[in-house]
Amino acid sequence: xxxxxxxxxxxxAFHKASAWRQACDEFRAAGGPTGLDxxxxxxxxxxxxxxxxxxxxxxxLMHSFEARAARGQVRPAVASAFWLxxxxxxxxxFAQANGWMARARELxxxxxxxxxxxxxxxxxxxxxxxxxxxxxxxxxxxxxxGAAAVHDGDQLAFATLLTGRALVRSGRLPEGLDCLDDAMLxxxxxxxxxxxxxxxxxxxxxxxxxxxxxxxRVREWSAALGSWLDTVPPFGGPFYGNCLTYRxxxxxxxxxxxxxxxxxxxxxxxxxxxxxARLIGHPRYELGESHRLLGNFAxxxxxxxxxxxxxxxxxxxxALLRLCLGDxxxxxxxxxxxxxxxxxxxxxxxxxxxxxxxxxxxGAGAEAVAAAAELGSLAxxxxxxxxxxxxxxxxxxxxxxxDEWPTALPELRxxxxxxxxxxxPYETARCSVLLATAYRGVGDDEAADLELExxxxxxxxxxxxxxxxxxxxxxxxxxxxxxxxxxxxxxxxLGLIVHGLTNRxxxxxxxxxxxxxxRHVSNIFxxxxxxxxxxxxxxxxxxxxxxxxx
Numbered sequence: 001x002x003x004x005x006x007x008x009x010x011x012x013a014f015h016k017a018s019a020w021r022q023a024c025d026e027f028r029a030a031g032g033p034t035g036l037d038x039x040x041x042x043x044x045x046x047x048x049x050x051x052x053x054x055x056x057x058x059x060x061l062m063h064s065f066e067a068r069a070a071r072g073q074v075r076p077a078v079a080s081a082f083w084l085x086x087x088x089x090x091x092x093x094f095a096q097a098n099g100w101m102a103r104a105r106e107l108x109x110x111x112x113x114x115x116x117x118x119x120x121x122x123x124x125x126x127x128x129x130x131x132x133x134x135x136x137x138x139x140x141x142x143x144x145x146g147a148a149a150v151h152d153g154d155q156l157a158f159a160t161l162l163t164g165r166a167l168v169r170s171g172r173l174p175e176g177l178d179c180l181d182d183a184m185l186x187x188x189x190x191x192x193x194x195x196x197x198x199x200x201x202x203x204x205x206x207x208x209x210x211x212x213x214x215x216x217r218v219r220e221w222s223a224a225l226g227s228w229l230d231t232v233p234p235f236g237g238p239f240y241g242n243c244l245t246y247r248x249x250x251x252x253x254x255x256x257x258x259x260x261x262x263x264x265x266x267x268x269x270x271x272x273x274x275x276x277a278r279l280i281g282h283p284r285y286e287l288g289e290s291h292r293l294l295g296n297f298a299x300x301x302x303x304x305x306x307x308x309x310x311x312x313x314x315x316x317x318x319a320l321l322r323l324c325l326g327d328x329x330x331x332x333x334x335x336x337x338x339x340x341x342x343x344x345x346x347x348x349x350x351x352x353x354x355x356x357x358x359x360x361x362x363g364a365g366a367e368a369v370a371a372a373a374e375l376g377s378l379a380x381x382x383x384x385x386x387x388x389x390x391x392x393x394x395x396x397x398x399x400x401x402x403d404e405w406p407t408a409l410p411e412l413r414x415x416x417x418x419x420x421x422x423x424x425p426y427e428t429a430r431c432s433v434l435l436a437t438a439y440r441g442v443g444d445d446e447a448a449d450l451e452l453e454x455x456x457x458x459x460x461x462x463x464x465x466x467x468x469x470x471x472x473x474x475x476x477x478x479x480x481x482x483x484x485x486x487x488x489x490x491x492x493x494l495g496l497i498v499h500g501l502t503n504r505x506x507x508x509x510x511x512x513x514x515x516x517x518x519r520h521v522s523n524i525f526x527x528x529x530x531x532x533x534x535x536x537x538x539x540x541x542x543x544x545x546x547x548x549x550x
């Protein structure tokens with residue numbers, strides 16, 4: 001008995017200190033779910049769920065539900081049913097999740113004669129998923145009112161955030177973002193328990209990133225998530241894995257790809273071990289993105305495949321990987337298939353910027369124009385600087401593909417400025433590369449070299465090896481046109497030939513079809529009096545048409 005008391009005292013102390021795994025060990029030693037008072041069982045359930053100890057969590061939650069229901073304590077019984085719903089839902093076991101809500105509903109109204117808030121929230125969650133926004137908002141309004149009346153911080157913040165998500169999905173972005181901010185201020189004020197805190201951080205960041213395309217809020221809430229994670233011991237399971245995934249997505253935007261990979265690998269392990277099957281496709285895709293940008297192409301392909309096996313996304317990342325590898329037909333087929341299947345603004349806006357790039361490389365100019373036009377319409381829908389930047393870049397790419405250098409320049413400057421203001425260095429540098437192409441087209445080689453040198457510095461700092469290699473090739477400077485008779489575009493193509501790029505790869509970098517590149521290569525051969533790429537490269541270096549930049 002004395003040992004049980006000591007174990008229980010330590011368990012409570014560990015729970016208070018957020019040392020969840022240690023708390024679980026002590027709660028287990030003190031008797032487990034069947035040997036503890038109901039309040040301690042609920043604490044055990046919370047610790048186990050946060051720590052990713054799913055079997056312990058489910059056993060404790062089932063016991064607390066039955067005990068509370070037997071005593072007629074509807075509100076706490078439904079709370080246990082809600083966390084069981086969350087556990088099964090996160091692992092893709094939707095029938096069992098639904099079953100627990102059905103059992104909770106059988107308990108009837110709470111002691112105030114009202115439908116319990118967690119039931120309203122889960123019903124609203126399903127209505128949001130089916131697009132029944134008005135019904136969801138009505139349910140969530142009742143949940144918020146009830147939570148405020150009983151001072152339930154978890155329910156109030158949860159219902160407020162879901163209200164924001166419903167409004168954002170219905171196109172009412174300003175109202176929705178106000179609700180998201182309201183919910184997150186409650187989280188930051190410490191009004192929510194750790195389980196709810198982790199869920200709401202992920203939900204807020206995901207909504208801002210995917211559905212509102214608001215990178216400023218993504219950055220702010222990701223920083224707040226990082227600060228919170230730094231104050232608590234590492235935990236595990238789907239709660240922690242999901243937090244790490246969203247933190248890593250922000251790191252990728254900031255160009256911290258190696259750090260992102262470390263976090264994503266940990267997230268994948270935690271989700272695999274902690275029953276987060278429904279979530280694991282997301283970190284696997286993000287892992288592919290960071291590896292692709294670093295030039296780890298084999299690792300990127302493996303990550304995209306793993307994401308697909310888990311039911312996660314593969315596009316547009318896989319199409320961009322194929323483009324990097326020079327397989328333009330596969331890239332175009334992948335992005336076309338994804339566009340054909342995607343529905344809704346959030347899904348479309350994720351694909352369209354890459355679609356413009358890939359379709360131009362495939363010589364599908366009309367499709368690229370249509371994709372850019374749709375992206376422009378979505379820029380108005382989202383009222384987002386990141387979407388406006390993507391659209392400006394797309395318009396610049398279209399102009400470059402038609403050798404319309406003066407038209408491309410203002411679009412690309414606007415895109416670069418927007419990405420710079422959003423503090424997304426990789427996208428800013430990519431715009432610098434495109435600007436260099438336009439400057440070369442109007443004959444301003446000095447401005448072009450300045451853009452390329454700026455881009456190379458960024459790519460070097462980020463570790464973007466594929467992009468750095470392309471810039472190195474473009475920095476091979478052209479000699480006097482009177483010496484060789486090549487056009488600025490032909491000199492660009494020749495520089496990339498010297499660097500070893502195939503026609504497909506050159507087309508991908510310069511946003512030209514493979515047929516157009518072949519025409520430039522043929523003209524180069526005729527003007528230089530050579531008949532092979534090796535001879536062209538050798539001639540270019542020996543005669544000074546191409547020389548290494550200082």
